[in-house]
Amino acid sequence: MIGVYYFYKKASKQKYELLQAYDHLKVKGTLPKRVGGTRWLSHMARGIKNIKKSFKGTEAQLGNASHTNSKAEGFYKLLTDKTVVCTMLLLEVSDTFIGH
Secondary structure, eight states: OHHHHHHHHHOHHHHHHHHHHHHHHTOOOOOOOOOOSSSHHHHHHHHHHHHHHTHHHHHHHHHHHTTTOHHHHHHHHHHTOHHHHHHHHHHHHHHHHHTO
């Protein structure tokens, strides 16, 4: 998730395309959040919630960008990998049971 954050933070073209994808698909998403820091569990939960909320737009933009950008292709493959998605959902559920 930190890689996706920096992918959009450092490339204004990618950020612009992501915001256009949100607008086109009518997704109320926000840019990916930074997940590191001292409160890593709460930051991870916030990042997972953010990806889940804006998944449709992020997946569409990375899918389009993957044709010309190898980094976007790698992030697209990770984002659509069922193991990664299941792990994110498991982390979200465990965070709910912990009480955050």
